[in-house]
Amino acid sequence: MTLQKDTIAALRFGLGFRPDQRGERDPDAMVAGLRAVAAARPIVDAAEDERLWTELQEFREAKKADRKNKSDERAAMIKDERRDFYRRLTRVWDASLARSVEAEHAFAERMARFWANHFSVSIKFPAHASRVAGFEDQAIRPHLAGRFSDMLQAATMHPAMLVFLDQNRSAGPSTKAAKREGLGLNENLGREILELHTLGVSAPYSQQDVIALAMLLTGFTMRGRQGSFVYRDEWAEPGRFELMGESFRGGSQQETLRALEMLATHPATARHIATKLAAHFVADEPPARLVEALEADFRRTGGDLASLSRTLLTHPDAWGPLGGKVRQPQEIVVAALRAAGVTAKTLEGRNDPFKGLTLQALKDMGQQVNRAPGPDGWPEASAEWINPGALAIRLEWAARMGEALAARQLDPREYAETALRDALDPQTAWAIAAAAEKREGFALLLASPDFNRR
Amino acid sequence: MSMDFSRRGLLKGGLTLGCSAAAYPLMSKVTFASAPGDNRLVVIVLRGAMDGLAAVGPYTDRDYLAMRPNLATSPERKGFDLDGRFALHEDLEALMPLWRAGELSFVHAVSTPYRDKRSHFDGQDALESGTEAESGGMTPSRDGWLNRALSLLPGAQATTAVAVGRDNMLLLDGRNPALNWSPDSDLQLSPQALQLFEMISARDPLFAAAAKEATQIDASLGMEGGPAKRVDARSLAALSAEMLRGDSRIAAFSLGGWDTHRRQEGTIRKPMNQLAAAIGELKTGLGPIWERTAVMCITEFGRTARENGSEGTDHGTGGLMIYAGGSLSKAAVYGQWPGLRASDLFEDRDLMPTDDLRRHAAWTLRTLFGMERGALERDVFPGIAMGQDARIFA
Numbered sequence: 001m002t003l004q005k006d007t008i009a010a011l012r013f014g015l016g017f018r019p020d021q022r023g024e025r026d027p028d029a030m031v032a033g034l035r036a037v038a039a040a041r042p043i044v045d046a047a048e049d050e051r052l053w054t055e056l057q058e059f060r061e062a063k064k065a066d067r068k069n070k071s072d073e074r075a076a077m078i079k080d081e082r083r084d085f086y087r088r089l090t091r092v093w094d095a096s097l098a099r100s101v102e103a104e105h106a107f108a109e110r111m112a113r114f115w116a117n118h119f120s121v122s123i124k125f126p127a128h129a130s131r132v133a134g135f136e137d138q139a140i141r142p143h144l145a146g147r148f149s150d151m152l153q154a155a156t157m158h159p160a161m162l163v164f165l166d167q168n169r170s171a172g173p174s175t176k177a178a179k180r181e182g183l184g185l186n187e188n189l190g191r192e193i194l195e196l197h198t199l200g201v202s203a204p205y206s207q208q209d210v211i212a213l214a215m216l217l218t219g220f221t222m223r224g225r226q227g228s229f230v231y232r233d234e235w236a237e238p239g240r241f242e243l244m245g246e247s248f249r250g251g252s253q254q255e256t257l258r259a260l261e262m263l264a265t266h267p268a269t270a271r272h273i274a275t276k277l278a279a280h281f282v283a284d285e286p287p288a289r290l291v292e293a294l295e296a297d298f299r300r301t302g303g304d305l306a307s308l309s310r311t312l313l314t315h316p317d318a319w320g321p322l323g324g325k326v327r328q329p330q331e332i333v334v335a336a337l338r339a340a341g342v343t344a345k346t347l348e349g350r351n352d353p354f355k356g357l358t359l360q361a362l363k364d365m366g367q368q369v370n371r372a373p374g375p376d377g378w379p380e381a382s383a384e385w386i387n388p389g390a391l392a393i394r395l396e397w398a399a400r401m402g403e404a405l406a407a408r409q410l411d412p413r414e415y416a417e418t419a420l421r422d423a424l425d426p427q428t429a430w431a432i433a434a435a436a437e438k439r440e441g442f443a444l445l446l447a448s449p450d451f452n453r454r
Numbered sequence: 455m456s457m458d459f460s461r462r463g464l465l466k467g468g469l470t471l472g473c474s475a476a477a478y479p480l481m482s483k484v485t486f487a488s489a490p491g492d493n494r495l496v497v498i499v500l501r502g503a504m505d506g507l508a509a510v511g512p513y514t515d516r517d518y519l520a521m522r523p524n525l526a527t528s529p530e531r532k533g534f535d536l537d538g539r540f541a542l543h544e545d546l547e548a549l550m551p552l553w554r555a556g557e558l559s560f561v562h563a564v565s566t567p568y569r570d571k572r573s574h575f576d577g578q579d580a581l582e583s584g585t586e587a588e589s590g591g592m593t594p595s596r597d598g599w600l601n602r603a604l605s606l607l608p609g610a611q612a613t614t615a616v617a618v619g620r621d622n623m624l625l626l627d628g629r630n631p632a633l634n635w636s637p638d639s640d641l642q643l644s645p646q647a648l649q650l651f652e653m654i655s656a657r658d659p660l661f662a663a664a665a666k667e668a669t670q671i672d673a674s675l676g677m678e679g680g681p682a683k684r685v686d687a688r689s690l691a692a693l694s695a696e697m698l699r700g701d702s703r704i705a706a707f708s709l710g711g712w713d714t715h716r717r718q719e720g721t722i723r724k725p726m727n728q729l730a731a732a733i734g735e736l737k738t739g740l741g742p743i744w745e746r747t748a749v750m751c752i753t754e755f756g757r758t759a760r761e762n763g764s765e766g767t768d769h770g771t772g773g774l775m776i777y778a779g780g781s782l783s784k785a786a787v788y789g790q791w792p793g794l795r796a797s798d799l800f801e802d803r804d805l806m807p808t809d810d811l812r813r814h815a816a817w818t819l820r821t822l823f824g825m826e827r828g829a830l831e832r833d834v835f836p837g838i839a840m841g842q843d844a845r846i847f848a
Binding site: 068070075124125323326364366373374376382383386387388389390391392393395396399400425427428431434435436437440443444447448449450452453 | 573575596612613616617620622624627631633634635636639640641642643644646647650651653654655657658660661664665667668671672716763764
């Protein structure tokens, strides 16, 4: 069965159809969408950053103040402050979900998710959450149509990353500051940059390279425990360090950025990114020709992400039959709401008819926002997401979602057509129509392989 | 390796690949000649750091009562004598019959190698990943020791190990397939709709296998009054027992609420009652299989030896393991007691750990499932030396 180009575009490269949108299909427009999204107003802008920060400070101060006081009133006050802080965070997560639900530039949204997952940061403790919440908006999105190198730099210097991979507490072992403050070298960020962010684990780097990069990264830290990025000269290890056969001078922010640039444009990085991108969009084991084309593009441009996207979107092997991938929980939640034509307004506030079916459902399905299992992000392979237990949770969600959709007076047959168009298998369409109740019709669609694959 | 089937998986290239019988381990039970044996293991992770010094109080240690004016457990106060040296906390009273039957044991003053920062997050990560990492602030780990141990279990299938509940359990996360099922899981569809679902899943091998297994589990669990209304200690234990009566050999779940910084006598009651209820439910639910079962309770670290200024305890180091089950050799409090004088304490505040809890976990796996010592020391708990068996099991 040959599918319409629109269908492949919406399901493989987008977030699923909306009844009120035509959907993206033209590669040029999709690349232009990257620019539009990169320039769009972020959810976590400076003002929101400030509000998150303020809520966090209030929570912390409540905990700190009046420690001797063991009264229940004080405990209740701390609880209130904690709740306010998490409410603010939840608002950001809700807004981010709603942005995907409404998005016209769906490909750009998918790319933002892809890169945020590539540079995965997850919450380590409450104060860290306030930084992680803004990471995608601040370090990833502005560079969607820019250079990989710039995105690497922004991600590396973002406080969420500095804390996540312990860079904020890494100091050159021979520095006075290290002795005075009892700090030492922490290799964590250096290792993950090589292994996950740039060259990839199969590239020919050694422990010596890990140490060299970790040494060059000393000095990259932040003001206070959660402040903004700062380069601390007195923490930076001096000397020369050999990284992937090139020599860099320690104790200089410029030199460290030059090292990152070298890694960002390294041929191994081109291969790593090309493979990962194709695996994410097309198949767990992607077509070799597509990977080669992406790799060549990355090498030719030195990591121009607009060009890389265009190569992906114009390659014939990227438009083959659907079904090579399992949609991750975040994707099915967004696609289900899009097909219902839900707007951000519907999802706001107390009367949200989809309460418990979005953020909570993601947690139940094992993909809680900002809580990826590690620096390598969410697993990519289809089999990681579908096993008996996981499918049972998807089925439960589908059943509850079915109730919410039925309550909105939608027809499951029309809904299925909207959601999948010609990617809806006739047998699935038949089963939906054969269901005894509307809610079960919705549930069958939402749990079907048709809807859960792309 | 049998397990690799699932990872390379079918569907490398999508639906076009077609069906392959060996693609999903659930589909290929017949290809496994050996079975993982008859013994059962339940691991309960006590999240929040259980106060081992309250649960099993060293009431004959002369420093104990002095450092815990409100929170000491002794036969005279809030406790039941165990062996003339230690006393069991009164909120665990329901476990006393097990002690008398030789089905309850403890290992005192144990810990993981995790030290100093006393973060729950890092401590639990260390506990479940089973690695050597000593300091906090590490990157969250990718797999748990119980998952790695599945590689050493002959004939393990996707239902052999089950993580029970809604919590993500690093302990069972990893390369080897393990089931995750919650007591309140409910496919919520009518039998007719489930049939339709199986029909539309049939042409997708990955979904078909998972759907078949899920509906089977759902149906088999439905026999006892359907899914639980709530996820609590009792329902977690009941579901674990039910799975272990079937194909499963290993179950793991978490019980929280142990972070008792304030007014511990009040706040510890619920988690202790829950723990006792869970173990009781396991014994009841397992019936005759209890004889071949070991329940192992572990926690990320202990709590401060001295009580704090708000009648609670803060994060510590040396902690307590609890064992229950018909497979135990006797009732005993194991472990090398370090003493509680200021100089005996770790950093003048915590019970000094005198043993690595991973060693006991390794011996447990070895005894129950015959796993090889070399593989346990290399792959499951890299870097540990198993040393002498404490002979906790018969």
